[in-house]
Amino acid sequence: MGGLSSEREVSLASGNAILKALTEKGYHAVAIDVGRDVAEKIHDHDIDVAFIALHGKYGEDGAVQGMLEVMGIPYTGSGVLASALGMNKTISKQVFRSKGLLVGPYEVIYAGAADRVHAILEEIKFPAVIKPHAEGSSVGVSIVFKKEDVAPATELAFEYGDEILIEKFIKGKEVQVGVLGERALGAIEIVPKDSFYSYKAKYEQGMSEHFFPARLPDAVYKRTLEAGLAAHRALGCRGYSRVDFIIDESGAPYILEVNTLPGMTATSLLPDIARGAGMSFPELVEEILRLALWSKPTVSA
Numbered sequence: 448m449g450g451l452s453s454e455r456e457v458s459l460a461s462g463n464a465i466l467k468a469l470t471e472k473g474y475h476a477v478a479i480d481v482g483r484d485v486a487e488k489i490h491d492h493d494i495d496v497a498f499i500a501l502h503g504k505y506g507e508d509g510a511v512q513g514m515l516e517v518m519g520i521p522y523t524g525s526g527v528l529a530s531a532l533g534m535n536k537t538i539s540k541q542v543f544r545s546k547g548l549l550v551g552p553y554e555v556i557y558a559g560a561a562d563r564v565h566a567i568l569e570e571i572k573f574p575a576v577i578k579p580h581a582e583g584s585s586v587g588v589s590i591v592f593k594k595e596d597v598a599p600a601t602e603l604a605f606e607y608g609d610e611i612l613i614e615k616f617i618k619g620k621e622v623q624v625g626v627l628g629e630r631a632l633g634a635i636e637i638v639p640k641d642s643f644y645s646y647k648a649k650y651e652q653g654m655s656e657h658f659f660p661a662r663l664p665d666a667v668y669k670r671t672l673e674a675g676l677a678a679h680r681a682l683g684c685r686g687y688s689r690v691d692f693i694i695d696e697s698g699a700p701y702i703l704e705v706n707t708l709p710g711m712t713a714t715s716l717l718p719d720i721a722r723g724a725g726m727s728f729p730e731l732v733e734e735i736l737r738l739a740l741w742s743k744p745t746v747s748a
C-alpha cells in the first residue's frame with residue numbers, strides 16, 4: 448500500500464481497509480508501505496502472497512508486478528502485461544477497438560506538439576475532455592467547454608507525462624462494471640455533484656450519488672455487463688477489475704478505461720457492487736486473495 452504515485456493517499460485507504468478485512472478473516476497480514484526499498488521490506492517480512500493495494504504509477508502499471516514475478520512471490524490482480532495495458536489509456540483504447548468495443552473519438556498529443564490541440568478540437572468539438580494518458584482518480588482530467596479552457600487544461604495534463612489525450616465528451620450516464628473472477632458482478636451508476644466524476648466527487652463525502660443496480664433498461668444493463676467482461680478479457684486481466692463506461696442517450700456503452708487495481712475502501716465502487724451482489728467486503732477481499740496465483744515457483748538457493 449501507499450507507494451510513490453499521485454494516488455498514494457487513496458492507496459493507503461484501500462490498503463488499510465484490506466488489512467482490516469484480511470485480519471478479520473484470520474489471515475496474518477502485514478502492511479508494507481511501498482517505497483524504493485520495497486523489495487528489501489518484502490524480503491524481511493518473508494510473505495507468502497502480496498495483496499497489492501496500490502494505485503497508479505509503479506503499482507498499477509506492471510512495475511511492482513514484474514518485481515514480484517522476479518522475486519517468485521504470488522500476487523493479487525492482473526499480471527505485468529494487463530497492468531501495463533490498463534494503465535495506458537492510449538494503447539488500451541486500441542485494444543478495445545480491435546475487440547469491437549465502443550470507444551469514443553479521441554486523439555493523442557505528444558509534448559512539443561501541444562499546438563495541435565486547436566486543430567483537433569475543430570474535429571472533436573466542445574465540450575471535450577483533456578487528460579493525461581496514464582493517471583487515475585481523475586488527476587489531471589479537465590472538461591473543456593470553450594477556447595479559453597484549452598491552454599490551462601493542456602498544461603495541467605502535460606504535468607503528468609509527455610503524452611495526453613483529447614476525447615469527445617460523451618454525454619450520458621456514468622456506469623462502472625465490477626468484474627470478479629470470470630464474472631461481471633454488476634453495474635453501478637454514479638451521479639457526481641461536480642460537472643464530472645472528479646477527484647473531489649470521487650473522494651469527498653456526499654459529492655456523488657451511487658445507484659445499484661445502474662438505472663438502465665434491462666437490455667442496456669446486460670449489454671454493459673457483457674462489454675465490461677469483454678474489456679477485462681481484452682486486456683487479459685486476472686482476478687478482478689472495474690471497467691468505466693459512459694452510456695449515451697441511445698444506450699450505447701462507451702468504454703473509458705479498465706482499472707486493474709480499483710479503489711478498495713469499504714465505500715469504494717467495486718465493494719459497493721459486490722455488496723449489491725450479496726458479497727461483504729471481507730468476502731470480496733478473500734475472494735480476490737483466492738484468485739491470486741498461489742503456485743510459488745521453486746527458487747533454488
Ligand SMILES: Nc1ncnc2c1ncn2[C@@H]1O[C@H](COP(=O)(O)OP(=O)(O)O)[C@@H](O)[C@H]1O
Nearest residue numbers: 576582583584585586614615616617643644703
Ligand atoms: N470522454 C469522456 N466523456 C465524458 N466524461 C468523461 C470522458 N472521459 C473522462 N470523463 C470523466 O472523467 C472521469 C475520469 O476519467 P477517466 O478516463 O476514467 O480517468 P481516471 O483514470 O482518472 O479515472 C470519468 O469518470 C468521467 O466522469
Ligand SMILES: [Mg+2]
Nearest residue numbers: 584691703704
Ligand atoms: Mg476512471
